[in-house]
C-alpha cells in the first residue's frame with residue numbers, strides 16, 4: 108500500500124527488534140523547499156564569498172546574483188537595517204550560510220573574496236547611533252581587512268559618493284578629494300567611509316592585501332527600506348499614500364539614481380578586475396529633486412501635492428558621477444532606464460504597503476534625507 112502524506116503530518120514508525128527492544132522513528136512531514144536553480148561551477152571556478160551586510164538592500168541582490176552564478180556565499184549581518192526575509196529564499200541551500208554577527212567583532216572564516224557592505228546607509232539610519240556608525244566603518248572594516256589579509260583573499264569596500272561631501276567640482280571623478288564637514292551630523296558616515304578607504308590602502312601598501320573600492324552613488328530598487336527617509340522611498344511612499352511629497356529646500360539640488368541590478372553588475376566586475384584604485388559606480392543621468400518628485404508622482408498617479416520644507420544640514424547641492432573610469436576599466440555603464448526601475452520599485456512598495464498595513468510593527472516614521 109502506498110501512503111500519501113501532507114505537510115504538517117507526523118509519521119511514527121515502531122520497529123520491534125526483539126521481545127523487549129524496539130526503536131521508534133518520528134518524522135514530521137514538511138514541504139520540500141524549492142530553491143532557484145543555480146549554475147554549477149567546478150571547484151576551480153567556484154569561489155567562497157563573504158558578503159557583510161548581505162541581508163540589506165544592496166547586499167541581498169548581490170547574494171542572489173552570486174548564488175545564481177554557482178558560488179558559495181556566506182552572509183554576515185547584525186540585522187540593524189537588514190532583514191532575514193531578504194535572503195530567506197536561500198536559507199538551507201547547500202551553497203548558502205547566514206551568520207548573525209556584528210562586524211565590529213573579529214571573524215575567522217575561510218573565504219576567497221569579501222564584499223564589505225556592512226554599514227547603515229541612509230541618513231536617518233546612520234545618524235540614529237553615530238558612534239556605532241563610526242565603529243562599524245572603522246573597527247568593522249579593520250576586522251574584515253584583517254580577515255582578508257589572513258586568508259590572502261580580496262576585499263571590495265562598498266564606499267560612497269558621500270566621500271565627496273558637498274562637492275565643489277561637477278561631475279565628481281575619483282581624483283577629487285572631497286569637501287566634507289568633519290564635525291557635522293553626516294560626518295559619522297562620510298568620514299567613517301573615508302577612513303575605511305584609507306584603511307584599505309594602508310593594508311594594500313603595507314601588506315599587499317588585495318582591495319577594491321567602489322564609490323557607490325544613490326541606488327534604488329526593490330527591497331530598499333520603506334522607512335529609511337531617502338528620496339526615492341519617501342517620494343514613492345508619499346505618492347502611494349496620497350500624502351504631500353516633501354522636498355527639503357527649493358528642490359534645485361540634483362541627484363542621479365541607479366537601479367540596483369546595475370550596481371550589482373558593477374560591483375562584481377570591479378571585484379574581478381585587476382584594478383585597485385577607487386571606481387565610481389552610479390548613473391550619471393541627473394535630475395533636480397523637484398523634477399524627480401514630478402516623475403514619481405506621474406508614475407504613481409494619485410493626488411499628492413509637492414510641498415517644500417527647510418533644507419537639511421550639509422545636504423549636498425549637486426551629485427553626479429563621472430563614470431569614465433568604470434567605462435574604460437570595467438566596460439561598465441548603467442543599463443536600466445529610470446522609469447523601468449522606478450516601476451519595479453513602485454510595485455514592490457505597493458506590496459510592502461499591503462503587508463505593513465497588516466503588520467504595523469514594520470513601519471515607523473523617520474525624517475527625510477537624500
Ligand SMILES: NC(=O)c1ccc[n+]([C@@H]2O[C@H](COP(=O)([O-])OP(=O)(O)OC[C@H]3O[C@@H](n4cnc5c(N)ncnc54)[C@H](O)[C@@H]3O)[C@@H](O)[C@H]2O)c1
Nearest residue numbers: 160163164165185186187188189209210224225226228326
Ligand atoms: N544604497 C545606496 O544608495 C548606497 C549608496 C552609497 C553607498 N552604499 C553602501 O552600500 C552598502 C549597502 O547599503 P544598503 O543600501 O544595502 O544599506 P542597508 O542598510 O540595506 O544594508 C546594510 C546592511 O549592513 C548591516 N549592518 C549594519 N551594521 C552592521 C554591523 N555592525 N555588522 C554587521 N552588519 C551590519 C545591516 O543590517 C544591513 O543588512 C553600505 O555600505 C552603504 O554605505 C549604498
